[in-house]
Amino acid sequence: MPVAAAADCRADAVDLRGDWGSARFSVEIADDEAERARGLMFREVLPRSSGMLFIYPRPQPSSFWMKNTLIPLDMLFLGPDGVVRHVHSRAVPGDLTPIPGGDGILAVLEINGGLAGAMGISEGSQMRHPAFGEDAAWPCAAE
Known part of the structure; x- marks a missing residue:
């Protein structure tokens, strides 16, 4: 049922899957310089099933730091194919x-x-989100 799967693929959520199972996170999107620079700074809490998805205009080297970030975070770095x-x-x-x-x-x-370790999310896990095109390992239109 590709239509339902495509409808379920939303900008404000990501799906992850791997040998460990699957999970869905509600996400805020950081897709411009200002949003990426601020990230999750100054936040005191992050709900368990939530996160922030940083999206670059094209694949590039990526490095983060925790300046002004108040909560410990796991960071999943993904290629253009949506693979961790x-x-x-x-x-x-x-x-x-x-x-x-x-x-x-x-x-x-x-x-x-x-949370990534507790759930088993690791390198090779796949993410489904509209930011990854039809050539993604798990494209939005896929079942």
């Missing part, structure tokens, strides 16, 4: 040390620190 290439677990609030995600990154999902 790197997971950084439990980024330390306020730490200015760069967190490199690698080259060719199209999107980064930030979720609560420790």
Whole structure:
């Protein structure tokens, strides 16, 4: 039923799947310079099933830091195919040390620190979201 699957693929949510199972997160989108620069700074809480999806205009090297970020975060760095290439677990609030995600990154999902490990989300997991085109490992129109 491709029509239902496509309708279920929304800009404000991401689906993840892998050998560990599957999960859905409600997301805020950071897709311009100002939104990406602010990210989740100054937030005191992040609901368990929520996150922020940073989307770049094209694949590029990606590096984050935790300046003015008050809560520990897991960062999932994704290629243009929607496949998780790197997971950084439990980024330390306020730490200015760069967190490199690698080259060719199209999107980064930030979720609560420790959650990726607890759920089993790892490199090779696949994400479904409209930011990834029809050539994605798990495209929106796929079942």
